[in-house]
Amino acid sequence: MPTDDLVQARARALSSPLRLRILRLCLHESRTNKEIADILELNPATSLHHVRTLVGSGFLAAEEPRRGNRGAKEVPYRSTRQSWGTRIPDAAPLLVDTFLQEIDGLEPQEIQVIRVGLKLTEETQKEMLGRIREIIEDYAMREAEPGGVATSLFLAHHLDVTGNK
Numbered sequence: 001m002p003t004d005d006l007v008q009a010r011a012r013a014l015s016s017p018l019r020l021r022i023l024r025l026c027l028h029e030s031r032t033n034k035e036i037a038d039i040l041e042l043n044p045a046t047s048l049h050h051v052r053t054l055v056g057s058g059f060l061a062a063e064e065p066r067r068g069n070r071g072a073k074e075v076p077y078r079s080t081r082q083s084w085g086t087r088i089p090d091a092a093p094l095l096v097d098t099f100l101q102e103i104d105g106l107e108p109q110e111i112q113v114i115r116v117g118l119k120l121t122e123e124t125q126k127e128m129l130g131r132i133r134e135i136i137e138d139y140a141m142r143e144a145e146p147g148g149v150a151t152s153l154f155l156a157h158h159l160d161v162t163g164n165k
Contacts, residue, residue, distance in 0.1 A: 059082050
């Protein structure tokens with residue numbers, strides 16, 4: 001059972017949209033700090049700070065060092081998938097912000113959106129969200145498929161304050 005300090009440190013490690021994006025980048029493919037910095041258009045020192053935070057909290061794991069193009073030692077990192085079950089206090093704004101950063105620059109046809117209004121009892125809402133979570137967890141825990149395309153799914157459920165008047 002994790003200590004309160006560990007739980008807080010892990011929650012802090014996930015409290016950055018940038019760190020969540022790094023985890024996504026390293027989910028299906030190992031990447032070096034330089035690769036992460038280049039993809040996210042960051043200074044490598046900034047990227048390394050975030051990478052070290054994720055490694056220290058167990059969300060990223062360093063793999064065997066390798067030699068880069070110029071013979072320099074490079075350390076690739078891979079997501080441990082530990083973030084999936086980690087609770088983040090007040091996560092909604094953080095996850096929405098991360099989502100918006102990840103879709104920035106995509107063409108409208110590159111984003112599939114489903115939006116629906118429902119009027120369900122609390123019990124039925126819990127049932128629906130539980131079923132959706134089971135499906136998502138099933139796919140999230142599967143190994144990456146050879147030849148598969150990396151994609152992302154963002155799902156939000158909220159009260160419709162305009163529909164409750």
